[in-house]
Amino acid sequence: MEYLEVEEARERPGLRLVLTAGGPGPWSEAAKGIFAVKGLAYLPVRQAAGDANPALQEWTGQSSAPVAIWNDEPPCTTSRAILWLAERLAPTPALIPGDAGLRALCLGLCDEIHGENGLGWCRRLVLFEPVMKALGDAAATGPMGFMAWKYGYSPEAVARAERRIVEILESLSTRLGEQHRAGRRHLVGDGLTAVDLYWAAFAAMLAPLPPEQCPMPEGLRDLYTVRDGPVAAALAPELLAHRDFIYREYLALPLDF
Ligand SMILES: N[C@@H](CCC(=O)N[C@@H](CS)C(=O)NCC(=O)O)C(=O)O
Numbered sequence: 001m002e003y004l005e006v007e008e009a010r011e012r013p014g015l016r017l018v019l020t021a022g023g024p025g026p027w028s029e030a031a032k033g034i035f036a037v038k039g040l041a042y043l044p045v046r047q048a049a050g051d052a053n054p055a056l057q058e059w060t061g062q063s064s065a066p067v068a069i070w071n072d073e074p075p076c077t078t079s080r081a082i083l084w085l086a087e088r089l090a091p092t093p094a095l096i097p098g099d100a101g102l103r104a105l106c107l108g109l110c111d112e113i114h115g116e117n118g119l120g121w122c123r124r125l126v127l128f129e130p131v132m133k134a135l136g137d138a139a140a141t142g143p144m145g146f147m148a149w150k151y152g153y154s155p156e157a158v159a160r161a162e163r164r165i166v167e168i169l170e171s172l173s174t175r176l177g178e179q180h181r182a183g184r185r186h187l188v189g190d191g192l193t194a195v196d197l198y199w200a201a202f203a204a205m206l207a208p209l210p211p212e213q214c215p216m217p218e219g220l221r222d223l224y225t226v227r228d229g230p231v232a233a234a235l236a237p238e239l240l241a242h243r244d245f246i247y248r249e250y251l252a253l254p255l256d257f
Pocket of ligand 1: 020025027048050064065077078079115150
C-alpha cells in the first residue's frame with residue numbers, strides 16, 4: 001500500500017485514514033474494512049508502530065492508528081468515532097442497526113472486540129509479555145516499552161487478560177450459534193454489521209489468514225498464532241469459518257498493508 005506521510009496528508013482535503021503500515025494491525029484493518037464496505041475512498045497515511053510519531057501526535061493529539069480525518073473536522077482517534085464518521089459519510093449499507101436493542105448489542109460486542117480491556121487489548125498484552133520479559137530493564141526505553149506503557153501492560157494485567165479473551169470468544173461463539181440456529185449468517189440481526197467486520201479483522205491476532213491472503217512478516221504471524229491453552233480451546237472453528245465468510249463475501253483479498 002502506498003502511504004502519504006503525515007506532513008503531506010495534512011495539506012490534503014477529503015478523507016484521510018492513518019494506518020499502521022507493514023502488518024495486518026486489526027484496528028487499522030477493521031477501519032479499512034468499514035470504509036471498503038461503504039465504498040468510501042480514502043488517502044492512506046503512514047503510522048509507524050511503536051514510534052513516537054511526532055507529526056501524528058501534533059496533528060491528532062495522539063500517536064496511535066487508525067485515525068480518520070474528514071476535511072477540517074476534528075480527527076476521529078477512536079474506533080467508535082471512525083465507525084460513526086463512516087455511517088455519516090455513507091449511510092448505506094448501514095453497519096449499525098437501526099433497532100435500539102440490536103444497536104446496543106452490536107456496539108457492545110464491537111467494544112468487547114476493539115475496546116479497552118477487550119479482545120484485541122488483552123491479546124496484545126499477552127503478546128507483549130514474552131517480548132517484555134526478553135528485553136528486561138532495556139524494555140523501558142525502547143518502542144516496546146512505549147507501547148507497553150500506552151496500552152496498560154503489567155504482569156497483573158497479563159494475568160487477567162487470558163481469562164477475558166476466553167470470555168469474549170465464548171460469548172461470540174454463543175451468539176453465532178444462536179444466530180445460526182435462527183437461520184441467520186451474521187453475528188447481529190439479519191445482515192452485515194460492524195461487529196462482523198471487527199471480528200474478521202481481530203481474528204488475525206489469534207489465527208491469521210494464510211500467507212497468500214495475508215502476506216504478513218513471518219515473525220509477526222508466529223507471534224499472532226495461538227496454538228494451545230484455554231484461548232486455543234475457546235477459538236471455535238465456527239468463529240474462524242465466520243471470519244472466512246466475511247472476507248469472502250465483503251472484503252478484498254489478499255490484504256494490503
Ligand atoms: N484509538 C483506537 C485504538 C488504537 C490502537 O490501539 N492502535 C494500536 C494498534 S496495535 C497502535 O497504534 N499501535 C501502534 C503504536 O501504538 O505505535 C481505538 O479507540 O480503538
